[in-house]
Amino acid sequence: xxxxxxxxxxxxxxxxxxxxxxxxRTVQTAAxxxxxxxxxxxxxxxxxxxxxxxxxxxxxxxxxxxxxxRLWELALRGSMALRLRQAALPxxxxxxxxxxxxxxxxxxxxxxxxxxxxxxxxxxGANITRVAGRLPLNASxxxxxxxxxxxxxxxxxxxxxxxxxxxxETVTDAGVLRRLLATVRRQGFVVAPGSIExxxxxxAVPIRDRxxxxxxxxxxxxxxxxxxxxxxxxxxxxxxxxxDLAR
Amino acid sequence: xxxxxxxxxxxxxxxxxxxxxxxxRTVQTAAxxxxxxxxxxxxxxxxxxxxxxxxxxxxxxxxxxxxxxRLWELALRGSMALRLRQAALPxxxxxxxxxxxxxxxxxxxxxxxxxxxxxxxxxxGANITRVAGRLPLNASxxxxxxxxxxxxxxxxxxxxxxxxxxxxETVTDAGVLRRLLATVRRQGFVVAPGSIExxxxxxAVPIRDRxxxxxxxxxxxxxxxxxxxxxxxxxxxxxxxxxDLAR
Numbered sequence: 001x002x003x004x005x006x007x008x009x010x011x012x013x014x015x016x017x018x019x020x021x022x023x024x025r026t027v028q029t030a031a032x033x034x035x036x037x038x039x040x041x042x043x044x045x046x047x048x049x050x051x052x053x054x055x056x057x058x059x060x061x062x063x064x065x066x067x068x069x070r071l072w073e074l075a076l077r078g079s080m081a082l083r084l085r086q087a088a089l090p091x092x093x094x095x096x097x098x099x100x101x102x103x104x105x106x107x108x109x110x111x112x113x114x115x116x117x118x119x120x121x122x123x124x125g126a127n128i129t130r131v132a133g134r135l136p137l138n139a140s141x142x143x144x145x146x147x148x149x150x151x152x153x154x155x156x157x158x159x160x161x162x163x164x165x166x167x168x169e170t171v172t173d174a175g176v177l178r179r180l181l182a183t184v185r186r187q188g189f190v191v192a193p194g195s196i197e198x199x200x201x202x203x204a205v206p207i208r209d210r211x212x213x214x215x216x217x218x219x220x221x222x223x224x225x226x227x228x229x230x231x232x233x234x235x236x237x238x239x240x241x242x243x244d245l246a247r
Numbered sequence: 248x249x250x251x252x253x254x255x256x257x258x259x260x261x262x263x264x265x266x267x268x269x270x271x272r273t274v275q276t277a278a279x280x281x282x283x284x285x286x287x288x289x290x291x292x293x294x295x296x297x298x299x300x301x302x303x304x305x306x307x308x309x310x311x312x313x314x315x316x317r318l319w320e321l322a323l324r325g326s327m328a329l330r331l332r333q334a335a336l337p338x339x340x341x342x343x344x345x346x347x348x349x350x351x352x353x354x355x356x357x358x359x360x361x362x363x364x365x366x367x368x369x370x371x372g373a374n375i376t377r378v379a380g381r382l383p384l385n386a387s388x389x390x391x392x393x394x395x396x397x398x399x400x401x402x403x404x405x406x407x408x409x410x411x412x413x414x415x416e417t418v419t420d421a422g423v424l425r426r427l428l429a430t431v432r433r434q435g436f437v438v439a440p441g442s443i444e445x446x447x448x449x450x451a452v453p454i455r456d457r458x459x460x461x462x463x464x465x466x467x468x469x470x471x472x473x474x475x476x477x478x479x480x481x482x483x484x485x486x487x488x489x490x491d492l493a494r
Contacts, residue, residue, distance in 0.1 A: 010257040011297035015317075021325035050258035055357065067326040069356045070262075072363075075322030076379035078268035079314040086378065090367070093340070109316045110302065116319075120337070131333065132323035 013039060017047050018056075018067070023130060027064045081107070084215055085117050087244040088207070091237040092119050095219065098233045102127040102220040105207075106142035108150055109134070111158055113143035113216070127220050128166075128196055138177055139166040141192040141202025142216035148184035149206055149213035155181070169194035189235065191227050196220075203227050205234040209245045217241070257294075260286060264294050265303075265314070270377060274311045328354070331462055332363050334491040335454070338484040339366050342466065345480045349374040349467045352454075353389035355397055356381070358405055360390035360463070374467050375413075375443055385424055386413040388439040388449025389463035395431035396453055396460035402428070416441035436482065438474050443467075450474050452481040456492045464488070 008016075016037040020028060028036075034044025048065055051057040055070030076082045088105045096103045101124045105117040112134040120127060129135065137143035137150075137158055147155055163172040171177045184190045193201040204218035217238050219230050255263075263284040267275060275283075281291025295312055298304040302317030323329045335352045343350045348371045352364040359381040367374060376382065384390035384397075384405055394402055410419040418424045431437045440448040451465035464485050466477050 009297045009300070011261065011294070011301045011303070014258065014261065015301045015303065015321065018321040021321075023325055023329075026325045026327070026330070047258070050256045053256070054258045054262045056258070056262065067322065067328075069326075069328055069354055069361055071322045072326050072328040073356065073361055073379050073381075074262065074265040074268075075314065075318045078270055078273045079316075079319050080273070081314075081316055081319040082270075082378060083273070107316055109320065114316055114320055131329060132320050134320075 013037075013043070013047055014051065017044070017051065018071075021067050023133070027060070027066050029064050033065070080214075081116050084207075084245070088117065088215070088217065088241045091240045091244075092117065092217070094240075095217070095233050095237045096121055099219050099221070099230050100124065101222075101225075101230075102129070104129050104142060104218045104220075106135075106140070106146065106216045106218065107214065108137070108146040108154075111137065111154065113137055113140050113146055115142070116215070124220070129220075135196070136164050136166060136170075138163045138172065139170045139195050140218070141190050141195070141204035142218045144180065144184055144190045144192055144195075145204040145206050145216040145218075146213070148181040148190070166196050167194055167198060169198065171195065189231050191231070193223060199223050201225070201227060203230045203234060205231070205238045207238050207241050207245075209242070214245075260284075260290070260294055261298065264291070264298065265318075268314050270380070274307070274313050276311050280312070327461075328363050331454075331492070335364060335462070335464065335488045338487045338491075339364060339464070341487075342464070342480050342484045343368055346466050346468070346477050347371065348469075348472075348477075349376070351376050351389060351465045351467075353382075353387070353393065353463045353465065354461065355384070355393040355401075358384065358401065360384055360387050360393055362389070363462070371467070376467075382443070383411050383413060383417075385410045385419065386417045386442050387465070388437050388442070388451035389465045391427065391431055391437045391439055391442075392451040392453050392463040392465075393460070395428040395437070413443050414441055414445060416445065418442065436478050438478070440470060446470050448472070448474060450477045450481060452478070452485045454485050454488050454492075456489070461492075 020033050020036040030045045030048040034041045052059050055068045057065045058068040059065050092103045096119045100121045103119045106113040106115045114134050115129045137147040159174045165172050189205045191203050201221045204216045206213040207215040217234050267280050267283040277292045277295040281288045299306050302315050304312045305315040306312050339350045343366045347368045350366045353360040353362045361381050362376045365378050384394040406421045412419050436452045438450050448468045448470050451463045453460040454462040
């Protein structure tokens, strides 16, 4: 019904338009969007006009567009992302008050760890994660927990492909990673020193909803910090988040 | 290009599909979506299939669909909602620590107050607001601040229509509301007792970005609580959020 001559659906073209917006590129012209989305200029203009009319994009006085609040509202209202994040936020604040370091909530999405929330303590060090940002499953502590508990088919697919290194210490050997994931499942947490940055250690635990792991809760500690108290704080918080999700 | 016989664009039909998801209805069948969106069943199934293929919806084992994490990611990454909320969150936590009541961040969207964030203190009372939820501009304290500083044309449009009461104390008289909004602009804050619920008072202040009011920061206090400390805490937090937005 809405397919272009190239065969991609209107929905796919809308996604390609939305994908051109990033944390570092929040305002664009329709021409710029078309170029980045690989769409003919007339098509890009027409889709942008449609999206502006629907409120999913907003146009400013200089005819540039940005993501609309209406899109944000439609994407959040009724989403699992919001439900998870609302259940987790009070307990993430508790972890942050105890551990005083960055605290993150992540889910598995398209073979990567997608970060739903991040609380940053004013005293905490650098942190690569961003809300709505992603990291490889084999590198971030959240990703390791999510991969350890993922559907076996997905896990084998990830293990069967080249594994990307984010730092020199990221585990990129499939055999080593497989053994690490088994340990994560047995222990119920992961401690990943230097796998993202040499100066820090990620610590993560799973969060379950009706028996299934649906998210990972993590903190980023300075490399020299003892990890025991963070593991304990994360496990206690995960338990409370699971109770709130079960309500 | 993508218009149906009834003349609505594919984008509009996608929006109608997404609109059927709410905080209370997070999982639906394609047939249910079609019924609620007023779309023929075959059209609804086709759009749902397209949205699932693009990851904007996710299908479970029972063939029901929910909003996808990919939609959440595309809507947030690069959005003004995320930027505002990231700038505000640490300072909202400060307000909450001081005032120990619900703390909200709202923006003006389609003539209503749309809530971007809400922190709820465990000891705080009831609160009608939800993240990604809305309230009328004339009822919520956030809405009154946003309406006071809105574009005059929008303000006159809202004042020229029947004003909806959320509680018996909601201001619904255009003349009274106009004078209240002038006071809000002069004072730099609003105190709205009972306008949402008889037992509580909303207190809100504007947040500016490059001189323009872009959001309102508010707390909900028990009706008997003195409002002075909350006004002071909100004004100080708004100042700090504005500094962070200006960076």
